Structures are given as C-alpha cells and as structure tokens.
Amino acid sequence: MTAANATKAEAAWSALEREGAKLRRIHLRSLFAENPDRAAQFSVRLDDLLFDFSREKLNADALNNLVALARAAGIEEHRDKMLAGEPVNTSENRAVLHTALRDSRFAPPQIQNDIHNSREQFLAFADNIRSGAVTAADSKPFTQVIHIGMGGSDLGARMTTRALSPDADGPEIRFVSNIDPAALHDALIGIDPARCLVIVSSKTFTTEETLANAQAVRGWLENSLGADAWQSHFAATTSQPARAAEFGVPPEHCFHYGEWVGGRYSVWSAAGLALALAVGRDAFLQFLRGAAAMDNHFHAAPLHENLPVLFALVGVWRRNIMGWPMVALVPYDERLENLAAYVQQLEMESNGKSVTREGRPVRRATSPVFWGGAATGVQHAFFQLLHQGTDIVPADMILARHPRDGAREHHQILQAHCLAQTRALAFGRSAEEVRDIMLAAGSDPDTADRLAPHRRLQGDRPSSVLLHDRLDAFSLGRLVALFEHRAFVTGCIWGINSFDQWGVELGKEIASALLPLVRGEDGDTAALDSATLALLSELGGGE
DSSP: OOHHHHHHHHHHHHHHHHHHHHHTTSOHHHHHHHOTTHHHHTEEEETTEEEEOTTSSOOHHHHHHHHHHHHHTTHHHHHHHHHHTOOOBTTTTBOOOGGGGTOGGGSOHHHHHHHHHHHHHHHHHHHHHHHTSSOOTTSSOOOEEEEEOOTHHHHHHHHHHHHTGGGOOSSEEEEEOOOSHHHHHHHHTTOOGGGEEEEEEOSSSOOHHHHHHHHHHHHHHHHHHOTTTGGGGEEEEESOHHHHHHHTOOGGGEEEOOTTSOGGGGGGTGGGHHHHHHHOHHHHHHHHHHHHHHHHHHHHSOGGGOHHHHHHHHHHIIIIISOOOEEEEEESOGGGTTHHHHHHIIIIIHHOOSBOTTSOBOSSOOOOEEEEOOTTGGGGTTHHHHHHSSSOOOEEEEEESSOSSSOHHHHHHHHHHHHHHHHHHHHOBOHHHHHHHHHHTTOOHHHHHHHHHHHOBOOOOOEEEEEESOOSHHHHHHHHHHHHHHHHHHHHHHTOOTTOOGGGHHHHHHHHHHHHHHTTOOOOOTTSOHHHHHHHHHHTTTO
C-alpha cells in the first residue's frame, strides 16, 4: 500500500469508528423508521441474485467510508493481479488461478491448453464411467463411488454433490475424509467391491489421512477381488501424478491440476470429478458458468455496485467496527447443509491470520468464527442464542424464490420462516409489547409483568439475505464464487495473504513425531510436556 493510500485508509477507518460509535446507540427500528427506502439503498443485485443487507447496522456514511476503505486498500489492483496470474500468494510465491478454471479470460496463455485438456480428460472419464464405457475389473459398470480426500479435497466435492443431488443420475457417491476408522467402516457398509470405483483426491498426494484410508480401501478391494484387480477400481485427482502412479493408480485414471489451484478452491478442477460423476458433464459445465458469471461481475462492477465487495465490506463492518467475533450462516435449503463447513474452511483457513503479507503483526481483528446449518432445523438449535444471547451473532441467510421439487406450499412455509427470523432479529419485541399481548390474551397483570422480561427479544440483531431464483448448478457455482471473492476482499483489506495455511502444518509435524510413541515404539520423549506424556501413558502404547 502506498503512503497516500495508507493515509486514506486510516482516514476511512477513523470515519468508520465514528459512525460505528453513533450507530451502536441507534436501534434498527429507528434506522428503518428514519429511512423507508433502506431495502433499496442497502441491496445490490446480479441478475436474479439479490444481496439485501438493509438489516445491518449501517447508514449511507458508513457504507461510503467502507467503499473508500476498499479503494484505499487497493482492492481493484489486488483483484486484477490475482485474475492476471501474478503471484498473490506471496509466502509461497504462487499464482492463484482458480478463476481460470471457469473462464478462459482469466487464464494466462501458457496454461490455457493445460486447463482445457485436463477438463476434457476428467469429464470424458466421468462420461465413460456414467455410460459404462469404462468398466470395473469384471467388465461390468461401476455403480458406486468412494471419494477419499481431506480438507479442500473433500469439502468442495462433498458440498456440491449434496447441493445438486436432484440432478444426480450417475453412480452413488460416498465421501470419506476422517482418519477415524468409523468413517471408512460406515462408508463401506452396503458397498459392493465389484461395483465400486475409488477416487483418491489429494493435491500433494502426501496427506497422511488420505493415504491411510486409500491403503485400507486398496486392501479391502484386494481381499475381495484379488491382487490384480484393484488398480482398475482406482482413480486419482492431484497436482502430483507421479506420486499417484507410485501408489499404483493407472495413468489413464489419474487427472492433474496445477500447483496454482489451492485445495479449498479446487472443486472447479479435476478435484471436482465426484461432482461430474454424480451430475454429468452438462451440469458440471453449468456450475463453472455460474462461477464465471460472478467472476466477470467481480472484475467489472464498480466497488459500490460490486456484490462480492459489498458482501466483504459488511463483514469488515461487523468484525472491526461493531466488534462481533462470529457469523452464523443459515441457508434455507436442506441441500446446502454442508455449505457452512465449506465456508468455514474458505474463510477461516484463508483469513485466520495474525500477520500481514509483509510479516508484521496485524493491527485489527481478522477472520470471525463461521458456523451454522440448514434451517429450519437450526431455528430449534442455536437461534435462541441469536435472539436473546449475550453475544450478538450476525447471520447470513440464503433463500430461493422457487423450490426444486415442486412442493410450493412447503417452500412458502420455509420462505415465511426466513423472513420472520430476519424481522424478529432486527426488530425484536419489547417488554411492553409482550405485556400488552399477554394481557390481551387473558393473562393477569402479575403474570404478564413476571414473564415479560423472559419473553422480551431485544432485536437490533443484524442479518443479511442472499436471495436467488432456485438452487441449480449455475446458481451454486455463482454462490460459491461469491464466497470465494468475499474471503479474498476481506483478506486484502486486512493486508493478509489469504492463500497460505501455515497454521495447519505444525499439528501435522507433531502428529508424525508422536505416532511411533502412540504405537508403543521406542522414541525420544525428553522434549515432551507432562500433559502429553500423561496422555500417552493413558493410551497404553497403542494397546
């Protein structure tokens, strides 16, 4: 950031702090009463996708200063560098080009052929598995798939396959990520080895948990089918095909993607093979087209009309000005039940950082904690805390105008619940209103006075709504790209590198060192702390 931009950024931060101090004292009821046009003023649209943030504790001055902050932080410059393939992952000196996987406009010439060829190879393989042209060892079709991955090599394929389950007309897909033996045991229940294709998805093909599960499934297939058959039942998606070949995956079943694809952004690449197997080529390409539509909007729209930028700026306002450390993500769509876990990794692994790109301590709080689940079930789980808890937890809701399954009446009930929750969070119900309602219903005054504090909802709790026509492959791609770009923009404003994840590595190193001790093997324990030694003793050396 130049000295001039740094000065502008500090001025914007100071102005935001002043607006925040003022707005903290103003209830959302008052903001709506003072400005009947809030819904129009605090919303932005991309085709049928509407981002309504009118129930955030913002005013026009705050929003203008947020946009000024984004401009001073160089959002446009950082965006253009990322899309052009410059090494914006500074700690690893890598380009970040997941956008190139869905729009050739953002693919440098030297990788365009690689992207096209890789896509055609894994989509052709999916076509052939689905049609029965590629068969199992007994020359019969595959009807079941076990997908083995970890982190981004699992969450993207898992989330999207579930989200697009109405379009699934291919083999049954099951996912295994946890090294807990229960995960693999349960995934294999009811699976016929003769009909089962195994996908090992790992960018580096060194992830311990993934390889351990792959070895176990390999042994299971060998026991069932014989030592010569298992290879024809294995496929791999990786940036290291030589390692997959060493494992024994046939070259024609190995699908490559570049080092410039981060694991949590890899579902657009060959790592999305499971999705392509489930829904087919056309739906997968629609998924890419939806993301490309968001990419083009992010690239071209002015900051004050740019949906990912405004989505991110609302998050900055919540986190840094209002001081709220959590966000609840609540899609009103059962098939998006895995979205919260996906966004957790996308946001918290990207922006859970405490140093800047230059290695200096950050000056402001970074990623909030993201959690959530699909409504309306979670309304009976954690919404009590959202409404009456001592911590304010902003909520992002996702709602479709139309159902996929034609159950219009059910969908209308779902829509009513979403609108009701955003209204209840924002406006609440005062003790006086509670008392009047109870008296009108026949309660005596003493009971009404006693229960009014318990039944009062303070309101003034922020939420935003993402409204789209329906959940399909195109809209899902657009939605996922929106969340990706939000994480990027917030990272830029905080001055951090959103594309490395060094915090994951230390635990892996320690686990590797401890594993022999857990197994009861001899090892050096001199450097271990007393708590770890005590737990090792409790474990009994792997017995």
